[in-house]
Amino acid sequence: MSLGSDDVTAPHGRLTRMPLREQAVGVLRDMVVSGVLGPGDRINEADLASQLGISRGPLREAIQRLGAEGFVEFRQNRGAFVRSLSPEDVRHMYEVRELIEVKAASLAAQNATEEGVEEMRRLIAATDEVLRTDTTGAYPTEYDLHALVLELSGNPQLQRIGTDLQVQVRLARVRSGRSPERAREALTEHLQIISAIADRDPRRAGREMRAHLRRALDTLTA
Amino acid sequence: MSLGSDDVTAPHGRLTRMPLREQAVGVLRDMVVSGVLGPGDRINEADLASQLGISRGPLREAIQRLGAEGFVEFRQNRGAFVRSLSPEDVRHMYEVRELIEVKAASLAAQNATEEGVEEMRRLIAATDEVLRTDTTGAYPTEYDLHALVLELSGNPQLQRIGTDLQVQVRLARVRSGRSPERAREALTEHLQIISAIADRDPRRAGREMRAHLRRALDTLTA
DNA sequence: CAGACCTCCGCTGTCGACAATCAACTCCTG
DNA sequence: CAGGAGTTGATTGTCGACAGCGGAGGTCTG
Known part of the structure; x- marks a missing residue:
């Protein structure tokens, strides 16, 4: 190597x-x-x-x-x-992540450029595709979504901190792979977030993101 | 050296x-x-x-x-x-800082230990002291307050990100020193935050912190 | 036989030196 | 005299080597 x-x-x-x-x-x-x-x-x-x-x-x-x-x-x-993450650490990370990404989703719904929304729509399609076929290929788009939302927020600080957290969360997820059911759920939740942003509805975008992250945490700690 | x-x-x-x-x-x-x-x-x-x-x-x-x-x-x-910060950068930093520190203040009001509140009260006294004498010695306690709030939030992630941001903000403040009047204002705002936390009132703590940060940003960009 | 002490080995922390790259200056050329 | 190519000096990127700390394991002692 x-x-x-x-x-x-x-x-x-x-x-x-x-x-x-x-x-x-x-x-x-x-x-x-x-x-x-x-x-x-x-x-x-x-x-x-x-x-x-x-x-x-x-x-x-x-x-x-x-x-x-x-x-x-x-x-x-x-x-x-x-670094090894205690359950407490994970909870704390999600607490911050919720702050960051909910705000990012809300901002994205307000500030996203047209081509940004276009990219969102492409993600809808890709996600749809994955939903209809297998779920093993889910992770890439999972991270793509969160990364894209952070980027479209238009706030580089938010983006930097958000991606750091997002990658760190993987530390916790390495061992505990999630079930295929949860993966499907997550994808439909993503759809909600995406469409809210595409519709330029900040409130809904934030709400959906919050719900998504909370469920993700629940799954992770279960 | x-x-x-x-x-x-x-x-x-x-x-x-x-x-x-x-x-x-x-x-x-x-x-x-x-x-x-x-x-x-x-x-x-x-x-x-x-x-x-x-x-x-x-x-x-x-x-x-x-x-x-x-x-x-x-x-x-x-x-x-x-790094040289554009006005845009500063705005973005404060946007994130508001998220982080408002949450921290609210959490601190909920989670602070008794001795944490005790330390807050000591800060009240120290701040009072500075208010009555000169304002040049204000900066130390200024940073102390924000650092303490972050610490008392009980969330290490929040603390880490918050202090990073706080120190970065100094980058912007190096040149533009603030007026003595604003310094006094800031101190009284600190008092509000502190007492809200000491009273264990999360809502008010968050609200006061938000107001404080917004005014600080206004001053900085003016 | 248990526990403290000691020894040795592996590894990090630190350093000075070499190679690669960029910016500025010079010199040539039209 | 303006513009471009070549050259040179300064500074970064990278490397291999040495010193000192810490832990594993052996040894001595009660």
Whole structure:
């Protein structure tokens, strides 16, 4: 697993090389949410660095970033550990997430551009599609929805904090996969949120988002 | 300005040496909020490192931390720059801050421990004192209040995000110092918040906090 | 045999040096 | 004299190496 040659195409087509640190941040996040790195696991810098084909320098910088985002915790002279969330932590995270995303949904309903709403409609279609076929492919659009709502809120701060929280929540969800029934429910709830935003109804958008998040938390803690 | 010998006394009295990175984070924050590092300024790693008496390694890690917290921005191969806030940015920050701190105030009114309320009362006294004498010493208690409210909310997530935002706001306030009149106003508003929390009245606590933040934003943008 | 002490190994925290990249300046050219 | 290519200096991105702390496991002692 080396990432030295992972180049990336910049907006204008020029080939640009992302700093190793940035790439490492991405890989680490993936390793955490995919369960390769479980809660409480110690992060061995030397091992991980050679695994990624980079040196410890950029890796340590990446770890700091993850630390500020709340993914890992530090112990004096013991290094970084993948954060393990207590049920209390999860509750607290959802409490904040509700604040953030309800506001975001409401703002999105007010501020979304036409093309934003258009993208929402595409999500409706995609969601519909998933609903009619299988539910295993649900997660991608799940995150897409929440990310899109945050973006359409038009408030970058809200977006930044919201996505951080959203990704952190995955930490809790890694182990406890949800049932197919709940997945279907969630998708229909998404539909409600989307249509409220598309209809430009802030109140309803906020209400639906709140309901959605509360049910999600219930499922998670059950 | 070297920080190699800046030891720190741990909770139980044992002398502990903070990692250079942590100390650097603190110093950098101070340099930003105190105006030594102005918005848009480039951060020269070599200079700053030798200025602090450390090497670039820990410093770079510290900068990453600050980056995740929104203090500095990165440009490809150009390094880190102190973030400069547009009026839009400030508005967005206050929008989120209102969400967070209003909730925090309301929660604090519900959840605060007895000793928490006790500390609030001490703040009332201190604030009263400042009100009666000069107003130049106002800032410390200003930040103390908001920090305390966040802490008493009992939600660590809320606290973390809230303090981040609060410190960032200082970025905007560095240049535009507020008038003594506004400072007095702010203090009386604080009194309202405090007493609402001490009375354990969540509604009023939230309402007063909201009013306070809105006026603060008005002053800032004026 | 249990518990305190000690030793050794692995790992983090830190450093200095090299390579890659960008910005500014110079110099050439029309 | 204006504009562009080449050059140079400064600064970031990256790496490998060393020192010191902490924990695992062995050893000594009561």
